[in-house]
Amino acid sequence: MVQGTREELLHRLAEAVGSVAVAHPTRVAVDGPPAAGKTTLADELAVVLRDQGRDVIRATIDDFLFPRPQRYPRGEYSAEGCYYDTHDNEALKRVLLDPLGPGGDRRFQHAVYDRTADAALSPPVTTAPADAVLVFDGVFLLRPELIDRWDLRIFVSTALERTVDRAVIREERVSTRADVERRWRERYIPSQQLYFATARPTWHADIVVHNDEPQRPFWERPEEEVRSPKPPAAGE
Secondary structure: OEEEEEHHHHHHHHHHOOOOOOOEEEEEEEEOOOOOOOOHHHHHHHHHHHHOOEOOOOOOOHHHHHHHHOOOOOOOOOOOHHHHHOOOOHHHHHHHOOOOOOOOOOEEEOOEEOOOEEOOOOOEEEEEEEEOOOEEEEEOOOOOOHHHHHHHHEEEEEHHHHHHHHHHHHHHOOOOOOHHHHHHHHHHHHHHHHHHHHHHHHHOOEEEEEEOOOOEEEEEEEOHHHHHHHHOOOOO
């Protein structure tokens, strides 16, 4: 495991992207729990790659949600509903990951859902250069339905209890602390524990970024023999 500055981490991640040798756009997953810092990291990585001259497609799982009435059949605070009912993974594969993958025509759409309008979305189809990079952030990206669609898998790890505090700060203008804590403790944290127990995402990650201290992160390339099969506890 290596600790360094944020700049050093981004350099290392960009180097890993550059080392991927495929004949189609490089599809990079930036996975991790809510409020772990994956969106910020993906945005920063996209800037570095663009500065290196790469054509970057920036997309997020939040633009591949089912409309709200389809997301909560098990209840608003259901962890199982969060994991199984929230994201349109078939659409994600159909309009983005498969067109950019082996044998794809590189004609893609970056979204299927408008969060503001809570409605289906159909943006124009775009053709990606063969050497483009897709930087895609979101939760549950290394689940069995998606695991083989990525060319580089990054997992952003942080103590789940710390994500609660980050979420309270992030959402203080739109939600009370009590509301945020209930969603995290009843829905989001248990859904991550379910994800770890069933999909074991850190087993499949090429790089794990430990982001408890974003300006002094640790990172590693896990080896099979040291990957823990145990899901994290809520207080870890």
